[in-house]
């Protein structure tokens with residue numbers, strides 16, 4: 001599998017508290033996939049896709065010192081059995097598949113889940129964090145326990161036809177296993193979320209508003225406004241616990 005690579009060359013597999021959504025605060029093993037089919041301008045894991053030689057734009061390009069990444073320095077290959085071994089070292093039964101966009105490597109995650117099912121005494125819990133543009137297979141949907149779907153809004157800089165896939169959102173909404181988590185910072189963002197809730201009949205108890213923030217300071221500035229929107233529209237609020245605890249750091 002193609003995984004995000006830590007500076008020491010190891011794959012980004014780490015033990016931390018789930019920082020967002022329904023399972024916030026749960027100790028989990030995170031496995032971060034390399035590659036994404038989108039290229040959102042505020043992405044906090046741009047090292048999974050913003051390669052040298054591409055024409056993608058990221059907000060951080062205006063910062064002095066920001067450079068696009070060398071692809072070969074950011075990806076590491078591991079077999080599924082190597083990953084099973086790496087994931088087992090934490091003695092934890094909860095796993096989060098994240099990225100990048102993990103659903104690009106859907107068949108491999110399926111094999112990984114099968115491997116962990118066999119290797120562990122108790123049934124493991126599997127969550128995937130996805131942008132909701134890639135259709136999950138029937139077997140994948142049957143085994144995964146929770147999908148944290150984060151459809152992208154106009155604020156991502158992506159074209160609507162790339163970021164909103166109606167058939168995927170409809171299937172995920174019907175599955176009863178998906179939450180929908182939207183990154184919001186403005187009234188326009190909120191309006192788009194409300195339109196999507198209507199269009200795809202998303203259950204409000206499964207819709208999370210999460211502040212657009214790259215730093216704990218930015219989170220502190222926007223959290224109250226977003227919390228009030230959630231209350232006012234009977235939606236859920238999601239914090240970004242990992243950002244508060246550790247800042248914007250890889251492997252947390």
Ligand code: SF4
Pocket residue numbers: 036037038039040042043044045046048049099100101131152
């Ligand atoms: S979909 Fe997620 S990982 Fe991909 S570019 Fe957007 S924010 Fe980053």
